[in-house]
Structure formats: C-alpha cells, structure tokens
Amino acid sequence: MSNRQKKSQHGHAMTEFVIVIPVLILLIFGTLQIGLIYSAKVTLNYATFQSARLGATNNATYSALRRGLIRGLAPLYTESRDLDGIKFDIAKGIDSNATRRDAKSEVDGYTRIIRVSPTADAFSNYSFNVNAEGSVEIPNDNLMFRPSNDDFDGANLQDANLLKIRVQYCYKLMVPIVNKIIASLSQLNDDSNIEALNNFDKVADPRFADQNRGIVNETGSRSPLLASYDDLCGGRDGANDRSAGSTGFMLFSEAIVRMQSPAYEDDSGEEFGELMCNGTHMSCP
Numbered sequence: 001m002s003n004r005q006k007k008s009q010h011g012h013a014m015t016e017f018v019i020v021i022p023v024l025i026l027l028i029f030g031t032l033q034i035g036l037i038y039s040a041k042v043t044l045n046y047a048t049f050q051s052a053r054l055g056a057t058n059n060a061t062y063s064a065l066r067r068g069l070i071r072g073l074a075p076l077y078t079e080s081r082d083l084d085g086i087k088f089d090i091a092k093g094i095d096s097n098a099t100r101r102d103a104k105s106e107v108d109g110y111t112r113i114i115r116v117s118p119t120a121d122a123f124s125n126y127s128f129n130v131n132a133e134g135s136v137e138i139p140n141d142n143l144m145f146r147p148s149n150d151d152f153d154g155a156n157l158q159d160a161n162l163l164k165i166r167v168q169y170c171y172k173l174m175v176p177i178v179n180k181i182i183a184s185l186s187q188l189n190d191d192s193n194i195e196a197l198n199n200f201d202k203v204a205d206p207r208f209a210d211q212n213r214g215i216v217n218e219t220g221s222r223s224p225l226l227a228s229y230d231d232l233c234g235g236r237d238g239a240n241d242r243s244a245g246s247t248g249f250m251l252f253s254e255a256i257v258r259m260q261s262p263a264y265e266d267d268s269g270e271e272f273g274e275l276m277c278n279g280t281h282m283s284c285p
Contacts, residue, residue, distance in 0.1 A: 026178060033175040033182060038248060040076060040171045043252045047072020048167045051113070052255035056163050059137070059263035060259065062276035065113050065165065073103040109171040109235050110242070112227045114280045115163070117256075120285060122160035123265045137262040163263070164256040168226060170233040170248040185245040187229045225283040236280060 047069050054068030055061070118138055127136040138160050146157050173179035235239050235246030242248035267276035277284035 014272065018123075029175050029178045030182075033173060033178050034176065036250075039183075040169075041251050041253070043073060043076050044167065044169055044251050048165065048242075048253040048255045049257075051167065052163055052165050052257045055165065056257045057260045059261050059267075060115060060118070062113065062282045063267055065115075066107060066275075066280070068086040069111065069167065070103045070107050073106060077103050077106065094177075095133045104284050106169075108281075109240075110172075110232060110248075112168045112232060113284065114166040114168070114225050115277070115284045116166055116254075117162050117164040118160045118263050120265075122155065123263075125155075126160050127156050127265065135267075136265040138259075140259050143204075144240070161259040161263070162253065162256060164257050166252065166254045168232055169251045169253075170242055171251050172242055173247050173249050180246045183242075183248055186249045187233075187243070187246070225248075225285060231280075261280070 006198055037062030050072035051068035054071075122143055123138060126138050138159070140161055143161060171177045173183055229248070229250060230243045232250065233243035257284040275281040
C-alpha cells in the first residue's frame with residue numbers, strides 16, 4: 001500500500017471520527033437523561049400515592065396532600081448516607097437549604113396538585129356536616145348503610161368519598177446539552193395538550209367537565225386546573241425559573257383511594273390552609 005493510500009485512509013477515518021463522536025455523545029447523554037427521567041417518574045408515582053393515602057386519612061386537605069408528596073419525593077433528593085439520616089429526610093421532607101435541592105422546595109416551587117374528586121358539586125350535594133373550624137365536609141361514616149341509589153348528576157355519596165388526585169411536577173433535567181433539547185420538546189408537547197384539556201367545555205363533553213372545567217374566579221372567568229409549562233416551570237415562592245433556561249420536564253401522575261375521613265372543602269385551620277384550592281399550588285374542580 002502506498003503512502004498516498006495510507007494518508008487517504010487516515011483522512012477518511014478522522015472525518016468519520018469527527019462525525020460519529022458528537023452523535024455518540026448525544027446518544028450517551030440522552031440515554032442517561034432518559035434514565036433519570038424514568039427514575040423521577042417512578043418516584044413521582046409513589047409520591048402521588050403517598051399523598052393520596054395521607055390525604056384520605058386527613059380530610060383531603062392541601063396540608064396533608066403536600067406532606068405526603070414531600071415524603072414520597074424525598075428519596076430523590078436526600079444526601080444522607082446513614083439510615084437515621086435517610087429516615088429523617090423522608091419523615092421531615094428534608095429541611096430547607098438554599099444551597100441544594102430538596103423535596104420541600106421542589107413541592108412548594110414546582111408542583112401542582114389537582115383534587116379531581118371530590119368535586120365542588122359533591123360538596124354542594126352531600127355537605128351534611130360543618131366541622132368545628134367552619135369548613136363544609138362530606139360525611140364518611142356508615143357508608144355501607146347509606147343509600148347508594150340517592151345520587152346527584154350520576155354520583156352518589158359513596159362516589160363522593162373517593163379521593164382522586166392528579167399531580168404535575170416540573171422536574172429539572174441535569175444532563176448538559178440534551179437537557180435543553182428534551183425540555184424544548186416537553187414544552188411544545190405539554191402546552192398543546194394542557195391547553196386542550198383546560199379548554200374542555202361542560203356542554204361539549206360532560207364526561208370530563210368536572211375534571212377540567214377550571215375554577216371560577218372573582219371576575220367570572222375560569223382559571224385552568226392544569227398549569228402550563230411556563231407557569232409551573234417558572235417556579236413559585238422564590239424558586240428558580242426552569243422555563244427560561246429550558247431545563248424543566250413536565251411529569252404527571254394520578255392516584256385514587258377511598259376516603260378514611262370526612263373530606264373538607266377548605267383547610268383554613270391548617271398551616272398551609274390558604275394554599276388549598278388557590279389555583280396555583282392546588283386546584284379543585
């Protein structure tokens with residue numbers, strides 16, 4: 001083989017190397033980021049179920065739902081290496097620390113809880129009791145002896161005692177280069193889907209009316225139940241903006257459990273009661 005042929009082959013190999021390496025790096029980084037997203041989604045599913053379980057035993061209030069969500073997400077953000085530290089982080093939701101991400105700041109800054117059921121109509125139809133704090137509640141006792149054929153709009157008291165929640169979470173993508181690509185795709189997809197869901201009309205499709213009709217505010221217009229990408233990833237309560245830098249990825253999860261306590265319409269007596277059904281931290285149809 002002549003020197004000219006050797007140099008030619010060497011040149012071809014270098015060209016192929018320059019073309020293949022960036023693609024290979026993107027594939028490796030993309031696989032790593034997708035793996036992290038999958039881990040976050042599995043953890044969010046567990047956290048949503050934890051939130052629903054805690055809400056079912058604590059009157060379906062935002063305080064209880066928030067506490068359960070923090071506990072469920074804690075494994076994603078704990079930095080403790082010993083068992084006692086991990087238990088503390090999970091039990092307390094990790095104390096706030098501005099130098100690092102933690103479950104509490106993630107829930108307060110980048111999640112929205114939608115209490116799909118019980119709905120406002122359920123409280124209006126079955127609110128037989130008023131608790132000591134003055135909140136309307138749906139009775140939860142002796143359900144097996146209460147009539148199941150006495151219903152409003154196709155839902156009886158037993159149906160009203162099902163707690164269904166939907167959680168939106170703007171997860172921060174950590175892997176460089178591919179994080180902006182994946183976040184941009186997430187933004188395009190989520191904005192179109194969320195807009196479609198929030199635009200469901202009760203007359204056009206009554207099956208989804210209670211889940212997507214939004215909250216009627218003081219001006220008479222409806223605020224959407226589901227947050228847009230910019231709203232949720234923009235951050236709340238001093239959290240950093242993940243939408244501007246295109247580093248947020250929207251995750252969704254749902255859980256449904258049977259109530260083990262009377263559901264309260266509001267949470268005014270609790271520490272975070274003012275956030276219940278406020279349309280930002282929590283939405284209630």
